[in-house]
Amino acid sequence: MFDVDISKGYVDMPVPEGVDLVAEIERMKREKNAVVLAHYYQSGDIQDIADYVGDSLALAQWAAKTDASILVLCGVHFMGETAKIICPDKKVLIPDVNAGCSLADSCPADRFAEFVKQHPGYKVISYVNTSAAVKAHTDVVVTSSNAKQIVESFPADEKIIFGPDKNLGNYINSVTGRHMLLWDGACHVHSQFSLEKIVALKKQYPDALLLAHPECKREILIIADKVGSTAALLRFATQSSCKRFIVATESGILHEMKKSNPDKEFIPAPPDDASSCGCSECNFMRLNTMKKLYNTLKYELPEIVVDEAIAREAIKPIRRMLDISASLGI
Numbered sequence: 001m002f003d004v005d006i007s008k009g010y011v012d013m014p015v016p017e018g019v020d021l022v023a024e025i026e027r028m029k030r031e032k033n034a035v036v037l038a039h040y041y042q043s044g045d046i047q048d049i050a051d052y053v054g055d056s057l058a059l060a061q062w063a064a065k066t067d068a069s070i071l072v073l074c075g076v077h078f079m080g081e082t083a084k085i086i087c088p089d090k091k092v093l094i095p096d097v098n099a100g101c102s103l104a105d106s107c108p109a110d111r112f113a114e115f116v117k118q119h120p121g122y123k124v125i126s127y128v129n130t131s132a133a134v135k136a137h138t139d140v141v142v143t144s145s146n147a148k149q150i151v152e153s154f155p156a157d158e159k160i161i162f163g164p165d166k167n168l169g170n171y172i173n174s175v176t177g178r179h180m181l182l183w184d185g186a187c188h189v190h191s192q193f194s195l196e197k198i199v200a201l202k203k204q205y206p207d208a209l210l211l212a213h214p215e216c217k218r219e220i221l222i223i224a225d226k227v228g229s230t231a232a233l234l235r236f237a238t239q240s241s242c243k244r245f246i247v248a249t250e251s252g253i254l255h256e257m258k259k260s261n262p263d264k265e266f267i268p269a270p271p272d273d274a275s276s277c278g279c280s281e282c283n284f285m286r287l288n289t290m291k292k293l294y295n296t297l298k299y300e301l302p303e304i305v306v307d308e309a310i311a312r313e314a315i316k317p318i319r320r321m322l323d324i325s326a327s328l329g330i
């Protein structure tokens with residue numbers, strides 16, 4: 001195989017001058033029986049070249065179905081890990097392994113395991129935005145697309161630990177009437193949206209509907225017209241007769257929203273002034289680029305590797321999620 005430098009977490013090779021990235025990526029996908037799975041938070045060019053674009057649940061479901069030999073996960077690391085755990089015999093690649101997740105990082109596996117140990121008799125429900133090691137301490141994994149239904153599949157008096165996103169956990173508690181014990185984690189992108197600026201936008205555009213991801217803070221969710229996963233927000237915007245939306249989630253979703261609804265206007269919700277970039281982009285998601293995707297396909301690196309013992313445990317709650325979702329038609 002090639003001797004290439006991946007010490008930076010991606011293939012650090014120049015792309016030859018004049019290369020048509022789109023044509024080359026398409027050619028390599030065909031020749032290598034590879035598929036590109038992209039999350040809605042990827043840049044538009046990556047979404048356009050992907051074989052599948054979806055939310056976290058759809059990415060896991062597609063990984064479970066594909067007969068490709070190579071999966072390139074254009075998303076963040078936990079998504080690559082989940083795909084690898086579902087498909088241990090396939091090569092799972094990610095353009096940049098530095099694509100982490102502040103929410104997953106807010107829940108170190110050793111501290112989570114200790115928390116679980118301190119609460120015997122509790123069922124453990126973990127958001128997919130966790131490391132494989134956290135999933136290994138979990139009874140069932142959920143995504144924002146199926147969290148409510150999966151929580152409701154447990155008896156009403158079941159004692160439940162939910163981690164790591166306290167905003168999603170609070171939201172699920174509020175819509176199900178449950179009292180799940182929550183881990184104190186959050187996403188740095190979704191928790192930064194400014195209520196004040198959103199209210200000002202609503203005044204400026206009184207006809208606009210507010211779409212919010214459940215990782216947003218409670219104060220945003222309370223005034224939202226629709227709360228849902230990226231896929232649910234996209235579906236809502238497409239089916240709605242409204243022509244203008246304020247979107248409180250990572251702004252990559254605007255690409256597909258605009259593509260599917262060229263006659264509608266989508267305004268990214270503004271973050272508060274204290275946020276570092278002043279935009280609603282996830283810096284981790286945006287580490288993946290077309291050049292890195294090209295090199296990943298060319299050199300088949302970097303590869304996602306999951307410790308076998310951890311994977312043996314982590315597959316159980318992931319399978320449970322996929323099975324429950326299939327039985328509920330999600």
Ligand code: 13P
Nearest residue numbers: 055056143144145229230
């Ligand atoms: P969904 O893909 O489930 O909407 O979640 C978004 C997310 O935060 C992924 O990082």
Ligand code: SF4
Nearest residue numbers: 101102103187189282
């Ligand atoms: Fe993680 Fe937040 Fe980025 Fe999603 S948007 S990958 S939850 S840091």
